[in-house]
Amino acid sequence: MFFQQLVNGLVSGCVYALIALGYTMIFGILGIVNFAQGEIYMFGAFGAVTVYAATGSLALAILAGLGAACLVGVLLERFAFRPLRGTHPLVPLISAIGASILLSSLARFFFGPEDRPFPHEFSAATYTVFSAHITGMQLTIMGISAALMTALWLFLTMSRHGKAIQAVAMDSDAARLSGINVNRAYVATFLSGSALSGVAGMLMAVYYNATSPTMGLLPGLKAFSAAILGGVGSIPGAIIGGLVLGVAENLGAAYLSSNFKDAFAFIALVLVLIIRPRGIMGQRK
Amino acid sequence: MSAYVFHVLIMVSIFAILSLSLNIIVGFAGLVSLGHAAFFGIGAYASGLMMIRGMGFVPALFLAGLCTAALGVALALPALRVKDDYLAIVTLGFGIIVVMVLMNLEVTGGPDGLVGIPPAALLGTPLYSKPGFLALTLGFLLVMILSVYALKQSRIGRAWAAIRDNDVTAMFMGINIYYYKMLAFIVSSFWAGLAGSLYAHYTAYINPQTFGMHTSIQILSMVVLGGIGSITGSLLGAALLVVLPEILRPLADYQDIFYGALLVTMMVFRPQGIMGRVKITEIFGKK
Amino acid sequence: MLRLSNIHTYYGNIHAVKGVSIHVNPGEIVALIGGNGAGKSTILRTISGILKPASGTIHFGSDDITSLGPESILRTGIGHVPEGRRLFKGLTVRDNLILGAYSRRDRDRIDDDIDAMERLFPILKKRKGQIAGTLSGGEQQMLAMARAMMARPGVLLLDEPSMGLAPIITAQIYAQIKALNLGEGLSMLLVEQNARLALNLAHRGYVVETGRIVMEGTTGELRESNEIQRAYLGKGYREVWE
């Protein structure tokens, strides 16, 4: 039972971590919270489901999901955030909230309010470790998440462009004086954050065999809690925060009350804010 | 006038109280709350439950306001340790938890909600007529406008303005920012609770869905549309966003598209809202 | 080679630079001196494109760079070492240097240039893998200059290189600035509050007060001027008159 919940928790934790990375990167570089991160996740799932239903090709579906998520991310950056740079913090915040509502209601308009299945048969094999049953899909989710996180880490710390993104996050004017195009860095950040969320959306659509216009709301909020839990702006923090939250939530549901499963994330959030507002990995400014 | 027109006017005045109360948090103190409908709901449930158990309308109304204010404190205690985006998420989470609790408790009737809430009554006479109830809500709205206006002009209002413009500077000016932010939450949640009570006794039936995120966003849209920090703006925002959906009833399914687009376009093109004054323009325009 | 004509710059409705015309000739060090808030940093930020002038023109060689963005201006050959160094504090010394060369297309030459910078500032070689934010003030100033040099500029804008440094470190930094000027023939526009320091190093100078140029001349002339002696070189009335 315990190990089973641990595995289930790690699986949802991976998804929260992928979305939390988007929040944390965008916050780190722009100082704003992209409230629509959960909707990017949802569009990733819908892009894949739609194309899969039409073509039956998994490869095309994945490409479409990535494309949809990235497109939404870039449009958001260009139209909902870029015009608002340098304004009172409430302004981009409200704009982001508006964008999030707009996107989920547009999805309902185009795809209808009902759940849509993502009927794909993945290897039904189950493995038993420490009395926990791990499905092939769960392994896939954990494997893909781990690979993406590693790739992101390598990109940011090893490549020239990744370092440039970090430089913009640290001091955007100094970055401009070094010849770094900050707008391009913002777009690159939105693109990578959106791609990760889009992948998370597709994985969950397959895992639960369902997509719906509101599917992004709770994972989005929980991932944000995870980002705070880990310390906003910190990449390792987002990963740890996501995993901790996923596990805590599953254990809480199993041992305390399953009716309040979705509340645990917020309770954890409030606790963190009281005990350690900087988050697990957050640094003193 | 037909009963329908009275109904719309009653809803306008209840939502005017709500948007004005949210404006205290957002426009005066420069904070943000995405869980305002939860206060509305707590007021409604508290008042409804008390009257079902035999309490009179007037005590139930004020007790509901006080209960809500107490919950406002409970939320603000942890929430005010953070600002801006964090605060938005904490309040949003709070809103979700409140709905979740209302859905799962037995006393609140779970997802079915509360039925048979007695009507409002003054001096022992129940207010069954719509014009009578409208007079009651308008009376409350008037008292609220006057008191909020007085508050805005007072020392408290000036402290809020200083915090909104720059809380670090305000702190150096010797303003106890935590205290004043807390005060904004208390006043705001008290009035939202009263609005909830009025609503419960008007409709006689309430359920948790009414008090979810959708309504929170709707109230925020009213504030933003009218003009952050503007009292007339909040009233106008409430009127527009109650009446427009009534007129556009055939398009009810797409209301949220409209709210979302409204928030984004207002922020990009006119962050000061319809009623924004020059001063507000400076604050919320480009720095 | 660098020429500003009648430049006006605003922050919102604060008029910070009011009709400034200055120029820097090839190989020349030009000092810009003036008190707090005079507008010196604003002039530099306008040249490097961080701020847009409301009117006036800026030419570099034969190019009009007035309306270019900072990346393009850097590519035409104007480097800027900002006030307060503004390093990428969480990155290593080496990463800061690599990012300094971000605008360059000849990437195979970057390693050679890093070597050259490490010869000029030997301490940077020792600190190669250290996080930039943990360097001492003097080391940070050297890294900031080296980072700007990595773009191979023809003119270097230097904003208060001596800020917050002990006199002995300042002397070392100034010696390195001079070496860059002599060795590479690099032109410089040097902002300093410490007028004595700047006037000793530079060839010519301008005095800025409340957004305007109030005096200009060779450093010899400026040093001789009574007003300068009184206001910027810290000599009392008595000393000047005697």
Ligand SMILES: Nc1ncnc2c1ncn2[C@@H]1O[C@H](COP(=O)(O)OP(=O)(O)OP(=O)(O)O)[C@@H](O)[C@H]1O
């Ligand atoms: N970001 C800004 N926003 C608004 N006003 C500014 C800003 N930066 C500078 N100013 C104003 O512009 C004027 C010129 O400032 P500037 O920084 O150019 O002065 P400075 O000569 O470099 O002073 P210092 O020697 O202290 O660095 C000052 O009055 C300052 O208050």
Ligand SMILES: [Mg+2]
């Ligand atoms: Mg300066």
